[in-house]
Amino acid sequence: MLRTAIAATAAAVLLTTAPGAVAQPPAPPTPIVPPPGQPHNLGDLKAEVIRYHDSGAYLTDLKAAAAPAIAWITERVPQVSRPAIVLDIDETSLSNWEVLRANDFALFTAGPCPDLPHGPCGLAAWLNLGDAPAIPPTLDIFTTARGLGAEVFFLTGRPENLRAATERNLHTVGYRGYTRLIMEPVGSEFVSAADFKAPQRERLTREGYTIVANIGDQPSDLAGGFAERAFLLPNPFYRIS
Incomplete structure (x- = not known):
């Protein structure tokens, strides 16, 4: 039995080291799970986020999140008067990766x-x-909405003094023909992004628009209502209250 085991081991070594043999990739490291109550190591989390982005998983998840929004817009826009959608900009419409x-x-x-x-x-x-480049699934949402005749409003926490650069960026990457870019007044301060964005959506509804979809990457982009449906895109990179 010992002789058989040694022969089998030698054969395995020859197979893995012979010319032309395909080397087997090393097993991924076993993740270190911290004890309950202890946060994960920040360096490990950054590395995980980079792998998530660079592997294509992030884009795959963006597409998965955008698909129901496109389906809903396609169904709903022809049914309502003055249909509109609202899009956040950073990590929703444009990428700052x-x-x-x-x-x-x-x-x-x-x-x-x-x-x-x-x-x-x-x-x-x-x-x-x-x-900043466009986020492709959101550009698909935009193109779908405009193709169906919906108005598109960009609603962002960027300050007003960045209007010219933002408009140029949006136009360059393909967001052409939107209705309005709504930005924060210079020097304004809000406890939450929702404190600025929800009243702006309310204002649009008072103007007679039916906001069929509100799309953002932060929960605070969507909080406060004044949209028939809200769609959250993935963003593991930062959080805005």
């Missing part, structure tokens, strides 16, 4: 952005570049 990655997920509101893909990169400087 390049600056998030460059800054290692830290937030630098001020300062220049001279050396992407290397950081640091100031957020205001990045947004003024107007180089």
